[in-house]
Amino acid sequence: GAVVSQHPSWVICKSGTSVKIECRSLDFQATTMFWYRQFPKQSLMLMATSNEGSKATYEQGVEKDKFLINHASLTLSTLTVTSAHPEDSSFYICSASAGKGQPQHFGDGTRLSIL
Amino acid sequence: SQQGEEDPQALSIQEGENATMNCSYKTSINNLQWYRQNSGRGLVHLILIRSNEREKHSGRLRVTLDTSKKSSSLLITASRAADTASYFCATGLNQAGTALIFGKGTTLSVSS
Numbered sequence: 001g002a003v004v005s006q007h008p009s010w011v012i013c014k015s016g017t018s019v020k021i022e023c024r025s026l027d028f029q030a031t032t033m034f035w036y037r038q039f040p041k042q043s044l045m046l047m048a049t050s051n052e053g054s055k056a057t058y059e060q061g062v063e064k065d066k067f068l069i070n071h072a073s074l075t076l077s078t079l080t081v082t083s084a085h086p087e088d089s090s091f092y093i094c095s096a097s098a099g100k101g102q103p104q105h106f107g108d109g110t111r112l113s114i115l
Numbered sequence: 116s117q118q119g120e121e122d123p124q125a126l127s128i129q130e131g132e133n134a135t136m137n138c139s140y141k142t143s144i145n146n147l148q149w150y151r152q153n154s155g156r157g158l159v160h161l162i163l164i165r166s167n168e169r170e171k172h173s174g175r176l177r178v179t180l181d182t183s184k185k186s187s188s189l190l191i192t193a194s195r196a197a198d199t200a201s202y203f204c205a206t207g208l209n210q211a212g213t214a215l216i217f218g219k220g221t222t223l224s225v226s227s
Contacts, residue, residue: 036217045217095158
């Protein structure tokens with residue numbers, strides 16, 4: 001149980017395009033979803049926290065207009081990287097939590113490469 | 116900002132040996148969690164230990180927590196090649212599904 005599906009797993013696109021990443025909790029309702037970014041051989045850095053039906057809370061230094069987050073349902077959150085540039089290339093990972101006292105369950109990540 | 120610091124950064128052992136990883140953190144916590152990440156993949160939750168617990172077991176895993184020293188350890192006994200991965204500790208500041216603050220991780224290599 002507690003499966004989180006993240007799609008796509010890998011995407012390559014040209015600079016200036018927008019990329020949407022989906023995060024779905026398949027067998028539980030996720031009241032909260034989290035988006036992380038990970039550079040090679042480094043730890044996960046939290047980008048934003050999203051609660052279903054409300055605006056996401058962004059961490060300091062993360063551009064809200066650059067990284068658009070939508071959490072329209074209890075099983076789906078999306079991250080859209082707008083007007084992507086090479087410096088946005090990274091590994092993006094989402095996680096979902098069923099609620100209070102519950103562990104976070106992670107997707108398999110999306111490797112984004114901007115040419 | 117990062118909360119946890121794992122030690123060592125890298126660890127290489129032979130199959131069958133035990134592997135111990137340590138994690139230190141800075142602020143008061145509600146719980147501490149350990150995750151495993153295989154190369155290029157997402158994270159797999161291993162174990163959660165609450166601030167009022169001192170030790171927890173799960174299969175070949177043993178986690179300890181010392182809140183007075185703000186530190187935790189993860190012991191993997193009788194290691195296997197499949198245990199090769201990066202291991203991260205993460206601290207949760209409250210129970211309401213709040214975001215986790217991850218340490219830098221320990222890369223474990225188990226050779227057969």
